[in-house]
Amino acid sequence: MKARIFVTLKGGVLDPQGKAIHHALEGLGFGGVNDVRAGKLIELDLADGTSDEDIDAMCRKLLANTVIENYRIEKVA
Amino acid sequence: MKSAVIVFPGSNCDRDLAVAFEAATGTKPAMIWHRDTDLPDDIDLIGVPGGFSYGDYLRSGAMAARSPVMQAVAKAADRGAFVLGICNGFQVLTESGLLPGALLRNAGGNFVCRDVALTVENAQSAFTSRYEAGEAISYPVAHHDGNYFADDATLDRLEGEGRVALRYAENVNGSARNIAGILNEAGNVLGMMPHPERVIEAAHGATDGKRLFDGLVAGLLAKA
Numbered sequence: 001m002k003a004r005i006f007v008t009l010k011g012g013v014l015d016p017q018g019k020a021i022h023h024a025l026e027g028l029g030f031g032g033v034n035d036v037r038a039g040k041l042i043e044l045d046l047a048d049g050t051s052d053e054d055i056d057a058m059c060r061k062l063l064a065n066t067v068i069e070n071y072r073i074e075k076v077a
Numbered sequence: 078m079k080s081a082v083i084v085f086p087g088s089n090c091d092r093d094l095a096v097a098f099e100a101a102t103g104t105k106p107a108m109i110w111h112r113d114t115d116l117p118d119d120i121d122l123i124g125v126p127g128g129f130s131y132g133d134y135l136r137s138g139a140m141a142a143r144s145p146v147m148q149a150v151a152k153a154a155d156r157g158a159f160v161l162g163i164c165n166g167f168q169v170l171t172e173s174g175l176l177p178g179a180l181l182r183n184a185g186g187n188f189v190c191r192d193v194a195l196t197v198e199n200a201q202s203a204f205t206s207r208y209e210a211g212e213a214i215s216y217p218v219a220h221h222d223g224n225y226f227a228d229d230a231t232l233d234r235l236e237g238e239g240r241v242a243l244r245y246a247e248n249v250n251g252s253a254r255n256i257a258g259i260l261n262e263a264g265n266v267l268g269m270m271p272h273p274e275r276v277i278e279a280a281h282g283a284t285d286g287k288r289l290f291d292g293l294v295a296g297l298l299a300k301a
């Protein structure tokens with residue numbers, strides 16, 4: 001069983017990396033990009049039967065810093 | 078007077094901090110490896126040094142905060158030992174929950190490495206007793222992730238309780254309310270991005286940091 005964890009900065013938390021990417025896209029001539037936010041994708045290869053609670057705990061205890069980040073869990077069959 | 082400096086893979090200010098502790102206490106601190114689960118009994122003072130522990134993997138300080146030794150540090154802090162986290166050490170302390178908030182990438186996106194003017198905001202703490210409230214001092218900074226962030230309620234509480242120890246006189250990294258260093262509720266844990274251990278003797282070119290260590294140690298000895 002696999003799970004994908006998407007970690008993103010909360011709204012209102014400054015993202016200099018996203019800003020730099022935005023700037024670079026503009027530099028390449030791409031117009032119409034209103035904003036860029038960069039995040040992380042963490043893929044977990046898990047033992048079958050790993051509980052949702054455990055995956056959630058992994059996110060809360062390590063994978064995301066919930067002071068500044070949100071996370072979303074996507075289970076992959 | 079027992080002191081210790083925690084050493085993580087990737088720490089690079091551990092020896093500087095050990096020199097500062099030894100100069101202030103007269104005794105060499107114990108150097109504690111991150112896999113150790115015990116600290117010396119009755120430890121009085123613990124330093125969490127600067128550097129790039131675990132290569133800043135995941136987030137600055139995130140891996141170090143979950144290392145075995147940090148549970149021992151949290152326990153020692155809980156019973157009143159003094160903990161000083163500098164730079165990466167500050168990041169480790171926020172990641173481990175010993176201090177509130179988080180340290181984000183610098184607002185300008187650049188690594189900032191230079192002397193920075195600071196204001197001593199709270200001169201009543203054990204760490205800042207040898208400074209005057211409002212005193213202008215200068216410590217070097219050297220960091221990429223020093224942009225202090227906390228929600229407004231937390232920032233208001235920190236300010237209301239006198240827990241902002243140091244502020245930037247010039248905001249070099251985007252920190253909320255110019256915060257450079259904060260105390261925990263009990264006042265025995267200080268986290269700060271600037272490096273006092275780099276300005277403790279004339280050969281460093283400045284000695285503004287010396288009073289932090291001397292004042293802290295004198296206070297601890299007086300209490301003992």
